[in-house]
Amino acid sequence: MYYFLSNLSLLDLCFTSSCVPQMLVNFWGPEKTISYIGCTVQLYVFLWLGATECVLLVVMALDRCVAVCHPLKYTTVMHPKLCLQLAIFAWGTGLIQSLIQSPATFQLPFCSHQTVDDIVCEVPALIQVSSADTIYIEIRMFVASIILLVVPLIIILASYGAVAKAVLRIKSTAGQKKAFGTCTSHLLVVSLFYGTVTAVYLQPKSRYAHEQGKFLTLFTLL
Incomplete structure (x- = not known):
């Protein structure tokens, strides 16, 4: 548990x-600008880390499921080598997603003096300032959102369904509290992260939805 928490x-x-550093500079300074290179780096890193967190939260849910449902087999199943492989898989999946989505986004034509109507350089905001047809990149973003948001969330809910069944079979009240205590903090992180990110990337395209998405992005970062 502590390995994945680290x-x-x-x-x-x-x-x-x-x-956040660039965001604070734009909040406090007179100019609300970011260089093209800075925006590019920010998008690559933002997508990489965001996708990695999606996968890592799934890994942590499965780790908790094994710990609660099969406590006697935990050290055998979740051995250090497997934990390392799962961590590499999470970071690698996020990197691959970023290397696929980011170049496709920056291949869109942008005018020279456009305003990115967001607090960070992310795909929905950059799509809005493109002067070309963005339907293809929007479809790619939607498919990626299903794979990295909806599917992992289903796996997490299924794993916690198994955890809930296992906990309810525990006759000791203290044992139930201990089992739930190991999962509460992770469930809170899952609720905050998936709730905000899903609202940003899967909500309908409208002005109100975009303004709400900016607030949710800020909430996720802080």
């Missing part, structure tokens, strides 16, 4: 550091 802590630290 990965999540490092991930969230990098996630915040990749966007």
Whole structure:
């Protein structure tokens, strides 16, 4: 559990550091600008870390499921080599997603003096300032959202369904509280992360939805 928590802590630290400093400069300074290179780097890192967190939260849910449902087999199933492989898989999946989505986004034509109507450089905001037909990139973004948001969320809910059944079979009240205690913090992170990110990337395309998405992006970063 602590191995994956250390990965999540490092991930969230990098996630915040990749966007918040530039965001604070734009909030406090007279000019609300970011260079093209800076926007490019920010998008690559933002997508990489965001996709990695989606997968890592699934891995942590499965880890909790094994710990609660099969406690005697936990050290045999979740051995250090497997934990390392799962962590590499999470970080690697996020990197692949970024290397696929980011170049496709920056291949869109942009006018020279466009305003990115968002607090960070992310795909929905950059699509809006493109002067070309963006239906293809929007379809790709929707498919990626289904794979990295909806499918992982279903797996997480299924794993916690198994956890709930296992906990209810425990006759001791103290044992039930201990089992639920190991899962509560992870469930809170899942609710906050998936709730905000799903609303940003899967909500209908409208002005109100975009304004709401900016607030939710800020909430996710902070």
